[in-house]
Amino acid sequence: MRVRSDADFKAMRFETEVVELGTALLTENREAFAAIQESVVEQVAELPLTVNVVARESALIEAVLHGDWWKTPTDEKLRTLTARLALLMRYRQANRPRIMKLDIADLVAVKETIEFGPGHERMTSSAYRERVEARVQAL
Numbered sequence: 001m002r003v004r005s006d007a008d009f010k011a012m013r014f015e016t017e018v019v020e021l022g023t024a025l026l027t028e029n030r031e032a033f034a035a036i037q038e039s040v041v042e043q044v045a046e047l048p049l050t051v052n053v054v055a056r057e058s059a060l061i062e063a064v065l066h067g068d069w070w071k072t073p074t075d076e077k078l079r080t081l082t083a084r085l086a087l088l089m090r091y092r093q094a095n096r097p098r099i100m101k102l103d104i105a106d107l108v109a110v111k112e113t114i115e116f117g118p119g120h121e122r123m124t125s126s127a128y129r130e131r132v133e134a135r136v137q138a139l
Contacts, residue, residue, distance in 0.1 A: 014043055018082045022075055041065060044085065046092040054088050061085070077126035 017040055019120065024033040044064050047054050054061070063069040064081065114128045123131070 008087070008090050010043075010092055013088045014040070015082050015086050016079050017043070018086075021073075022078045025073055025075065025078070037070060040081075041091065043089065046094060047085070047088055048091060048093050051091050054091050055085055057088060064092045 005129060017036055021033060021036045021040060024030075041064065044061055047061055049055050049058050049061070060081070064085075069077070112124055113122045114125050116123070116128065
């Protein structure tokens with residue numbers, strides 16, 4: 001896979017997982033089927049319905065995400081899923097978490113004193129500024 005530069009890796013991953021899903025279905029491995037099903041559903045959920053090509057398959061996408069599609073999975077249904085959605089995986093967009101709004105008071109800390117020198121002397125910031133300005137003007 002590292003050598004192929006023109007391959008659609010998202011589509012290949014989706015196809016591979018659907019094949020693994022079919023294998024788990026044939027071997028009646030319910031745990032593996034549930035885990036892979038969750039991954040496939042997450043990938044389908046990342047398809048943006050705002051893209052016209054993806055929107056054409058919106059009925060299948062909604063069925064996979066919310067419908068009774070998973071109650072009676074068959075090999076034929078999985079092949080149809082791969083045929084219709086694998087090429088659309090290039091449009092996947094990761095679902096970013098929404099911005100969290102916090103109602104926290106904004107505090108502004110004003111530092112009134114400055115520590116300077118090897119002895120860590122303290123002085124108010126305005127007095128320090130005056131001292132530095134006087135020194136610069138003297139130069």
